[in-house]
Amino acid sequence: MPRLLFLLPVLVLFIGFFIYPFLFTLGTSLTRWRGIGSMQFNGLKNYTRLLADPTFRLAMKNNLIWALAQGFIQVPLAALVAMILLRQPKGWQTLRTVYFLPNVISTVAIAMMWTALYNVQYGFINEVLVKFFKREPINFLGNPDFALGAVIFQAVIYIGYFMIVILAAGMNIPRELYEAAEIDGASVFQQERYITIPMLRGTLVTTVTLAMAYGIRHFEATYLMTQGGPMHSTTTMGIDLYDKMDALRYSDASTEGVLLIIFGSVMIVVIRKIFGKSDPMSEMAQ
C-alpha cells in the first residue's frame, strides 16, 4: 500500500492529463464534431476518409523521414562527436558547451535565423552559392524539392542534447579497458569499435528511440518556417492535425491524433524488436 501511495500523485496526473484526453480523443474520432454543439456518432468514416487523404499520407511519410533523420543522422553525428570528446582533446570542455548551446536557445529564434539564412534574395547560404560556386540562388523554403530537406537539416545539425547523453554514458566506461586494449596494440578505431560502441549500445538505443519519437511528433520549426508548405511538402501529422483544428474539424483532428499515437507506438515497438536485447527497457522488463 505505501508503494502504491508513492505512485498515486503521478497516477492521478497521468490519468487526468493522458488517459482521459486520449479516451476523449478516441471517442471524438468516432464522431462528427466541429467543436460546437453535440457530437454525432460517425463510426470509422473519419478513419477511412483520412487514410484516403493525400495530404495525410504525405504528412505520414514526412513524419517517417523526420524520425529516420533524427534517429539515424542526428544520433550518429552526436555519437561521433561524443566519442571524439571522450578522448578529451584540447579544449574538449569548451567544445562540449559550444555544441550544447543551441539546445538552450528557443526553437522560434533558431527557426527565424534559418529562415533568414535560407532567404533566396538576401540569405547567407545563397550568397555563398552565388559568389563562390557561381550557382543560381535556390529558394530552399519555397521550392518543394528542397523545403523538407532544408527544414530537417536545420534540426539534425543541433546534436548537443544527444551528445551530452552519450558523453555522460561514455564517461562511465572503465579507462582500464582502453589501457588494456592499447597494450594489446588496438588502434583508436578498434578501441571505439570493440569497446566504446558495445559499451554504449544501451544508451544509443535509448537515444535513437528518443530522437525518433521527437521526429514523429515534430511540429514547431516547420510550422514557423513553412507552415507545412509549399504544396504540403513539409507538412507533418502534427501540422495537418493543427490545421484541422484551425478549421474546426475537431473529429478529423482527433482521428489524426489517434493515428499519430498508433504510428508512434508501432515505430517504438519496431525499434525495440530490431535492437532486441540491447534495449535497456527490454532488459528491465525481463
Next chain:
Amino acid sequence: MTKKGLILLLTILMMMGTVLPVFAQGAAEATAPAKEIELRWASIWVGADSKAGPVAAIVEEFNAANAGKIKVVIEPQPDYNAYEQKVRTSLAAGIAPADIFTIKLNPTTAEFYNSNLLMDFSKVFTGSWKSSFEAGSVNQSTIGGKLKSLPFETAILPMWYNMDILAKVGVTKVPQTVDEFWSLMDKLKAAGITATSQMTGDTNAWTSMIWFSHFAVSLGGPDVWSKPFTDPAFVQAAEYIKRMIVNYSTADAIGLGAGGSGGHFLAGRTAVFSNGPWYAGRADLAATPFFKNITIAGLPGFGSTSNYMISRIQANICAAASKDAAREAAIVKFLQFLTSPEKVKSIAQPSGAMFAVKTDAKPANHLQVQFTQLANSVAVSAPDFEAAMGAEATKEFTQQLSALALGKITAQEFTKLVALKINQD
C-alpha cells in the same frame, strides 16, 4: 500510511477535483462582486495597435460613468493567432473565452453561431443603435436570423502604388485599363524594378490572396464566391496571379510571409502592394521617403466588373450569454457605449481604421483620406477569398498557390484542388 491517511488523501483529491472546474468554468461569475458587475473584455486592440489608446480611453470613461455598477476590464490579447486559438478551444470546451471578445466572421467561424455560449443580439439590436450601423455589415453578420456578433471594424483591401517608383518609368497616374496595367508592369521590369510584392507563405498568402480576389471579382462579378471554384473566372484569376508572381514579383515571393511582402514595399523595393487601412497608420511607413507619394486605388477591370472594391469585416464583437439578465444588460450597455458614433469616431480618427458604424470621422493622414474616399466611391464591393471561403480553403489556396507559381500544376488543377477543400463535408 494508514487506511485513514489514504482516505483523507483521496478525499482531498476529490475535493480539488470538484472545486477546480468551478474556477475553470465560470471565472466571470466567480470573480464578479455582488454589487459591481465586472465584464472581462479579451481585447486585441492593445499594445502597439493603433486603436489601443482610444479603446482604453473609452473603457476608462465607461467605468467612471458606471462606477460601482459596471466595470469593464481589458484582458490584453496582443498575439492574434494565439487569441484565435483561445477562442476556438474555449468554445469547444464549453467556456466563453471572456464576457466580450472579437472574431473574424467567415464560413469557418460562422460555426460559432451554433453555440449557446454566445449572446444573440437580435432582440436588443434595434432602433437608433441598429440604424447607426451599415446595413450591409449587419446583414453579413446575421446568420439564420441570429445576430451573435456585431460587425465592428471593417476594411477595404485596395492596391498601394508607390508613385515615386512609377515616375521612374514615366508613369504619373495609376493604370486605368488592363493594357495600361500590363504596360506598367513591363516598363518596371524592363527598368530592373520589381513591380509587386507577392507572397505564397503564411496561412493565407495574404497580399497575393488580395490580388487574386480582385481578379476573381472583376472577372466573375461581386457574387463570384457563390460560383463553383472551378468556374472559368477562378481559372483565369489563377492565371493572372501566376503571371504576377512569376513575372512581376520579388524572387523570394514563393514561400514569403506577409512581413516580407510588406517589408519589400516599405524598403522601396517594390512599386505596388496590397493591404488594408490599418497599414496606413504604421510609423515605419510614415518614415519612408515616398510616404507622401503613395496612391491608394483599385485595379482596372480585368473582367466585366469594374469600379469594385474588395472588402471585409475585420472584427465582429461577441459576448458571452448569461442566465443573469443584469449581466447581459451590462454587456449591452457597454457595447452601445463602445459602438456609439461618437466613440467610434474617437477610435477611427487617430487610427485610420474603418468601422461598420457610420461616423463623420476625419482621417488623420492622406492615405486614410484616400481609403475613405475610395470606399465611398466604388459602385460595388465584395469580400476577399478568405472572408468568403473560410480557413481550410484558404490554407489549401496558399499551399497550392506555390505549386501554381512553380508550374507544378495548371490553373485548372489549382482551382480543382482548392475546390476539394471548399466542398469538403
